[in-house]
Amino acid sequence: MNRHLLKIKFKASQLIHQISWRKNKRLYKAIIWYLFIAYIAVATFFFQRIFILPTSEFEKILSLLISTIGITVAIIISFLFSKLFSEKSERIVRKQKIDVLSKKFTALRKIAHFIRWSSPFWNHFDKNIKSNLDHKYKKMTLYHYDRMGYDNHKKFHEEVKFGELAAQAYLGLREIEGRVRSDFDFRDRLLRKNYSLDELISAKDACQRMWKFMDEYHGDFREVATLPSLEKDPILENLKIIYPDFKTEDLNNNRIKKLFDDFADGFIREHYILTQRNSVSFGKPFNALLFNLIMFVLLIIGGVLVFSINISIDLKLYITNIIVALFSATVIDLISNVIVSIRKELNVTDFYET
Numbered sequence: 001m002n003r004h005l006l007k008i009k010f011k012a013s014q015l016i017h018q019i020s021w022r023k024n025k026r027l028y029k030a031i032i033w034y035l036f037i038a039y040i041a042v043a044t045f046f047f048q049r050i051f052i053l054p055t056s057e058f059e060k061i062l063s064l065l066i067s068t069i070g071i072t073v074a075i076i077i078s079f080l081f082s083k084l085f086s087e088k089s090e091r092i093v094r095k096q097k098i099d100v101l102s103k104k105f106t107a108l109r110k111i112a113h114f115i116r117w118s119s120p121f122w123n124h125f126d127k128n129i130k131s132n133l134d135h136k137y138k139k140m141t142l143y144h145y146d147r148m149g150y151d152n153h154k155k156f157h158e159e160v161k162f163g164e165l166a167a168q169a170y171l172g173l174r175e176i177e178g179r180v181r182s183d184f185d186f187r188d189r190l191l192r193k194n195y196s197l198d199e200l201i202s203a204k205d206a207c208q209r210m211w212k213f214m215d216e217y218h219g220d221f222r223e224v225a226t227l228p229s230l231e232k233d234p235i236l237e238n239l240k241i242i243y244p245d246f247k248t249e250d251l252n253n254n255r256i257k258k259l260f261d262d263f264a265d266g267f268i269r270e271h272y273i274l275t276q277r278n279s280v281s282f283g284k285p286f287n288a289l290l291f292n293l294i295m296f297v298l299l300i301i302g303g304v305l306v307f308s309i310n311i312s313i314d315l316k317l318y319i320t321n322i323i324v325a326l327f328s329a330t331v332i333d334l335i336s337n338v339i340v341s342i343r344k345e346l347n348v349t350d351f352y353e354t
Helices: 002-051 055-117 127-136 142-146 150-160 164-177 183-187 197-216 229-242 253-279 284-308 313-346
Strands: none
Touching (some): 055 164, 055 183, 055 197, 055 229, 055 284, 127 164, 142 197, 164 197, 229 253, 284 313
């Protein structure tokens, strides 16, 4: 028993140590970096004092440093821009796929609207159901529904007189519809939108609830194929957008049920993955290289100012020492970042088949 407790304590201490190291990793790296700068500055200062180099030699060193930094900056800029253009081309390819899925999702929103809007579709339930949800609980969402306490939950179902699955399905349809300026927007064929990750997550949950409701109560609502043309025709039109080979005679409640299942387990998942990958910013190696680039540009500016400003020789030597130290530390940091960047580029973990 004691041995088991010791093992648990040992593992816990290891975990705490790892968390502490990760949390303070940047701090440790910054301390080492600045200590290295100080070391190079001191070493350069003593080197100049011991060998007593003339001012012209230090000016040559400074000129050589500026030239070297300029070449390094050009290399970093070319790498960063090649990375940017490569990433942009990949994102454009993904965006094209996202646009196709967004068009399908917009069609689903329209179908959800016309199903929810159709009174005949819900007439098999209590007639007050739709009215209560559309008026008294107009702002009710699945989020609020799931977080109601027991008393509020009981009161809600007593007033609405809806079954639990039916209420969730109806609220789910409202969730899928999302916000629009007016209901007439759902008849707009040019309705387009870029959907956020939160919207896709909510829609996936809503589709699952609608599918479960239709599977459980398949005989308790009207066949969608027998709805009035004002409601049936838009549903049929948008089904053909989602499924290009869809035939009019295939329209029935089972097909609508499958529609919500396809979105919950297929379309929305693919849409989410592609949108997430297009939303990710550049990683730490890229930002580190960008920091190195900024440092080199500042060093060039500093070196040019030392050349152009009329200052004392001693001050010029001190500034040169600092520039040499910063250059040496930045070069070391650059080499480290390049190695990390190469490892990251070669470590392909993304899923390219959605």
